[in-house]
Amino acid sequence: MSGGLSRVARLREVPVLSALIVLLLLTAILNPAFRGGEGLKAILIESALIAFLAAGQANLIIMRHIDLSVSSTAGLVSFLIGNTSMNNMGISVPQSLMIAVAVGAAVGIVNGALVAYLKLPSLVVTIGTLYLVRGIFNYLAGGVTVTADALPGWVAAIGSGSILGVPDLFVIALILCVLMTIVQTSTRWGRDLYAIGSNPPAAARVGIPVAHREFAAFVLNGIIAGLAGMLLLFRFSFADATAGLGIELYVVAACVIGGVAIAGGVGTAMGALIGAVLLQAITFALGALGVSQFWQQAVAGALLVLAIAFDRIVALRSTQRINRLAEAPV
Amino acid sequence: MRDARKEYGHVRALQGASLTLHRGEILALVGDNGAGKSTLLKSLCGAVRLDSGLIEIDGQPVDLSSIETAKDLGIEAVYQDLSLAPDLTVADNVFLGREIVYQGIRGRLGMLDRPTMATESNEALQALGINLKSVSISVERLSGGQRQAVAIARAVRWATVAILLDEPTAALGTRQTRIVLDTIRNAAARGLGVLIISHDMPRMLELADRIIVLRHGRDVAQYRAGETSINQIVGAMLGETVQA
Numbered sequence: 001m002s003g004g005l006s007r008v009a010r011l012r013e014v015p016v017l018s019a020l021i022v023l024l025l026l027t028a029i030l031n032p033a034f035r036g037g038e039g040l041k042a043i044l045i046e047s048a049l050i051a052f053l054a055a056g057q058a059n060l061i062i063m064r065h066i067d068l069s070v071s072s073t074a075g076l077v078s079f080l081i082g083n084t085s086m087n088n089m090g091i092s093v094p095q096s097l098m099i100a101v102a103v104g105a106a107v108g109i110v111n112g113a114l115v116a117y118l119k120l121p122s123l124v125v126t127i128g129t130l131y132l133v134r135g136i137f138n139y140l141a142g143g144v145t146v147t148a149d150a151l152p153g154w155v156a157a158i159g160s161g162s163i164l165g166v167p168d169l170f171v172i173a174l175i176l177c178v179l180m181t182i183v184q185t186s187t188r189w190g191r192d193l194y195a196i197g198s199n200p201p202a203a204a205r206v207g208i209p210v211a212h213r214e215f216a217a218f219v220l221n222g223i224i225a226g227l228a229g230m231l232l233l234f235r236f237s238f239a240d241a242t243a244g245l246g247i248e249l250y251v252v253a254a255c256v257i258g259g260v261a262i263a264g265g266v267g268t269a270m271g272a273l274i275g276a277v278l279l280q281a282i283t284f285a286l287g288a289l290g291v292s293q294f295w296q297q298a299v300a301g302a303l304l305v306l307a308i309a310f311d312r313i314v315a316l317r318s319t320q321r322i323n324r325l326a327e328a329p330v
Numbered sequence: 331m332r333d334a335r336k337e338y339g340h341v342r343a344l345q346g347a348s349l350t351l352h353r354g355e356i357l358a359l360v361g362d363n364g365a366g367k368s369t370l371l372k373s374l375c376g377a378v379r380l381d382s383g384l385i386e387i388d389g390q391p392v393d394l395s396s397i398e399t400a401k402d403l404g405i406e407a408v409y410q411d412l413s414l415a416p417d418l419t420v421a422d423n424v425f426l427g428r429e430i431v432y433q434g435i436r437g438r439l440g441m442l443d444r445p446t447m448a449t450e451s452n453e454a455l456q457a458l459g460i461n462l463k464s465v466s467i468s469v470e471r472l473s474g475g476q477r478q479a480v481a482i483a484r485a486v487r488w489a490t491v492a493i494l495l496d497e498p499t500a501a502l503g504t505r506q507t508r509i510v511l512d513t514i515r516n517a518a519a520r521g522l523g524v525l526i527i528s529h530d531m532p533r534m535l536e537l538a539d540r541i542i543v544l545r546h547g548r549d550v551a552q553y554r555a556g557e558t559s560i561n562q563i564v565g566a567m568l569g570e571t572v573q574a
Contacts, residue, residue, distance in 0.1 A: 187440040188429045191418070195426055198415035205413050206427030207398060265417035 012259030013271040020278045023285060031288040039284065041167060047273075047280035048169035049074075049231045053251040054258070054272035055173070055180040056224035059217040061255050062184070063197045064264035065115060065122040067218065068248045070225035072133035073107045075244030077229025079137065082146030082239040090152045100226035107133055108222020116214035130248065141241035148237035159234035169234060173273065176224070180269035193217065197264025253304040254279055261311050279303065343369040344380070345547035351492055351523040356514065358526050358534040358555075361544035362567050367527045368496070370544065374525070375407035375494050376400030387491055404490030410497050412481040416470040420462060421451040423469055424484045454487040455480070458516040460509070475506025479513045492523035499530050511537055531560050543567055 028034050053070050060067050077100045084099070085091040111129055115122045148156065161168040184190035192213050196203040204210050232244055258275025260267025282303065283296045291299075344366045351357050361367050372378035374385070376394040385392055387403060394400045400407075414423050422429075425447045431437040451465045460479045462472070469477055478498055485493040498514065499507045514537060518524045528534050534541060535555055543551040543566040551566035 186442055186444075188431060188442060189440055191422060191429060191442060194418055195415045195422075198417040199411075199413065202411070202413035202415060202426075205397060205409070207401075208427050265415065 012267060013274055016258050016271065016274045016278055020274060020281060023278065023281050027281070027285045027288060034288060037165070039288070041162075041165070043277060043280045043284050044170040045167045045235070046284070047254075047276040048167065048173040049228060049235060050247065050250050050254050050279070051170075051273040051276035052173040052176055052231055053225060053228050053247070054254045054260075054276055055176045055269040056217075056221035057251050058180070058255050058260045058267060058269045058272045059184070059193055060122070060221055061197075061252070061260045061262060062193045062264055062267060063214060063217060064200070064262075065214065065217075066126060066252065067111060067122065067221050067225075068126040068252075069107055069111060069129035069133055070221065070228065070251060071244040071246060071248040072130050072137060073104055073222060073225035074228040074232055074247070075239075075242075076133055076137040076140075077103050077226045078232040078243045079141050079144075079146065079229075079239040079241070081230065081233055082151060083141075083144060085152055085155075086146050086150035092152075093154060096230055097227075100230050101223055102226070103229075104223040104226020105219055106222070107225065108219035111222065112215035112218030115218060116211040122218075134245075138241050144240065146239040151233070151237055155233055156237050159237055169231060172231065173276075177269040177273040184268050189213070189216075194265055197266075199265075250276075250279065250300070253300060253307075256304060256311075257307045262308060263311075343547055344373070344383075346383075347544060347547060347549050349542055349549055351525050353491075353523050354518055354521050355540065356518045356524045356526065356538045358528060358538035358541045359544060360528065360531065360534065360541060360563060360567060365544040365567070366547040367544055369547075371407070371494050371496060371525070371527055374400070374492075375405060377407075401488065405492050405494065406485035406489035407494040408478075408481045408485050408496065408498065410500065412477055414469045414477060414481055417468055419466045419468055420455075420472070420480055421448045421465040423480060424451040424454060424465075424487060426484070428488065450487075451483075454483050457520070458483050458486060458513045460513060473506060474502050475509040478502065478506075478510045482510070482513050482517060486517045486520065486522060489522055492525060493517060495524065495526045497528055497530075498526060499528065499533055507533065531563060535560065535563075545569055 024040065027039070031039075033039065053074070057067060057070065080099050080103065081091060081096045084095070107129060111122070111126055114120045114125045158168050163171050166174075184193065192203070192208045195206075195208055196210050196213060200210065229244070233239060236243075254276035255267065255272040256262055256275070257278060258267065258271035258273065260272055260275075279300055282299060286296045286299060287293075347366060347370055349357070349359070349370075359367050359370065369378060373380050373383075374394065376397040376399050379395060385394055387405075392399075392403055394403070394405070397407075413426075415426060418426070421444070430443045430446050430450075432441050432443045437443075448465050455462060455465065458479070460476070460483055462476065462480075469480065472480065482493070482495065482498070485495075495514070498510050502510060511533065514524060514526070526534065526538065535558070538555050541553045541555060541558065541563060542549050543553075543563060545567060546569075550569075551563075553563065
C-alpha cells in the first residue's frame with residue numbers, strides 16, 4: 001500500500017503519459033516519416049506555448065477557478081514587444097521581460113482582485129477580461145503587422161534553437177512546469193491551493209488565507225501569460241491583432257486531459273504539460289493520417305469531454321467503493 | 331461558561347445557559363431542535379460571539395472572539411462536515427493550516443517536511459487507537475468512521491483544553507460508530523474536556539459521563555450518565571416535570 005511503486009502507479013499523470021507513449025509508437029509505426037524524430041520535435045514546439053500557459057492555469061483549476069483571459073494577455077504582450085522593436089530598431093531581453101511582466105501582472109491583478117476579494121465567479125470575470133484586453137489590443141494594433149525583419153536576432157534564435165535536440169521553446173515550458181510542480185507538491189503555498197480546491201470552507205476554517213492565495217495565483221498566472229507572449233513571438237516571429245487568438249481553451253483542455261480535474265483539488269503542472277503534448281500529438285497523428293484540420297479540432301474537443309467524463313466515472317466508482325467499505329470490517 | 335446569551339434578531343438562541351466542562355470528562359449536550367445547542371457550541375469554538383455571558387478556562391475569563399483565538403487557547407472543534415480536504419493525505423489533513431516546514435533554506439522557501447508530518451500524524455492516530463494502513467493515502471479513500479476519527483485525532487493533536495464535537499456519529503453504521511466512540515474515549519483519557527452535541531441518545535448514555543439538557547436556550551437539567559434513562563432525558567428536553 002505504501003510502496004513507492006504503487007504510489008507512482010496511482011499518480012494521475014500515469015494514464016495520460018501511457019496514452020501519449022502508445023500514440024507516439026502507433027504514429028511511428030503507421031507513418032515512417034515520423035521515425036526520424038522531426039515529427040516529435042514538431043509536436044514539442046507546437047505544445048510548448050500551451051504547456052507553459054498550463055503551468056499557471058493549473059494553480060487556478062486546482063482551486064476550482066479558471067482564467068480564460070490568458071490568450072489576450074499573451075497576444076497583447078507579443079504585439080507590444082514586436083511593435084516596440086519595430087519602432088526602436090530592436091529591443092533587449094530585459095525590456096521585453098519588463099513589458100511581459102508588467103502587462104501580465106496588470107491583467108492578473110484585475111482578475112485576482114475581482115475574483116478573490118469581490119468574490120465574483122472567475123469564469124465570468126476572465127471572459128470579461130478576455131474581451132477587454134483583446135479590445136485594447138485591437139485598438140493598439142489596428143492594421144499593424146510585426147514581421148520577422150523588425151525583430152531582434154535573439155527572438156528568432158530562441159524560436160528555432162534547441163538544446164540536445166530538444167527545442168528551446170519546449171525546454172522553457174518544461175523548466176516552468178517542473179518548478180511549478182515542485183511548488184505545488186512540496187511547499188506550503190502549493191498545499192494551500194489543493195486544500196482550497198478540495199474543501200473551500202474547511203480551508204478557511206483551518207486558517208488558510210483563501211483570498212490571498214487566490215489573488216496571488218491569478219497574478220502569477222497573469223505574469224505567466226505575459227511571458228507566454230514572448231514564447232508566441234519566438235514561435236512565429238510575427239505579431240498582429242490576432243496573436244494568441246483562441247488558445248485559452250487549449251490550455252484548459254491540456255490541464256484537464258493532464259489530470260488537473262475541473263472539480264479542483266488534484267493534478268500538477270507536469271500533468272498539464274503531458275496533457276498539452278498529448279493534445280498536440282493527437283492533432284499531429286490525425287494530420288499524418290490525412291484527416292482534415294477541421295476534424296482535428298473536433299477530436300481535441302471530444303478528447304476534452306472524454307477526459308472530464310472519465311474523471312467523473314472514476315470519482316463515482318471510488319465513492320461507491322468507499323460506501324461499501326463503510327460497512328465492511330475495518 | 332456562565333449565563334450565556336445570544337439573540338439573532340427576535341430569535342433568542344441562548345437565554346442564560348451555563349455549563350462546566352472538566353478535563354478528562356465527556357459531556358453530552360442534548361436538546362430538541364432549536365434548543366440552542368449549535369449556538370452554544372459555536373460560541374465555545376469562537377465562531378459566534380455571545381451578546382453577554384462569561385466563558386472561563388481554568389478560572390480565567392477568556393474572550394473567544396474568533397476561531398483562531400479559541401484555537402490559540404487550546405479549544406478545537408470537529409464540525410459536522412469534518413473540515414477535511416478529501417484529496418489530500420491523512421498526514422496533510424492532520425497538519426492542514428499548520429504545516430511543518432524544513433529547517434533552514436528549504437523552510438524559507440516553504441518546503442514541507444513531509445517525513446516529520448507523517449511520523450507525528452502516525453503518533454497522533456496511534457495515541458487514539460486509530461489504525462490506518464498508511465497516513466499517506468488520501469482521506470477520500472477512508473471510510474466514514476475513519477474520516478471522523480482522523481478529524482477527531484487532528485483536534486486532539488492541537489487541543490490543550492477541550493474538543494467540541496458536532497454530531498460525531500451521525501450517518502455512521504454500527505461498526506464505524508464503534509471506531510468513533512473509542513476514539514472519543516481515548517481523547518478524554520488524555521485529559522481533554524470533550525463536549526458532544528448529539529441526537530443519538532442511547533450512544534450518549536453509553537459514552538458520556540454527564541448529560542446536560544438544553545431547552546429554550548437554557549440548561550434545564552443535568553444527569554450522571556449511569557443514573558438516568560432515555561425517558562427522563564426526553565422528558566426534560568420536552569419540558570415535562572423535571573426531577574433532577
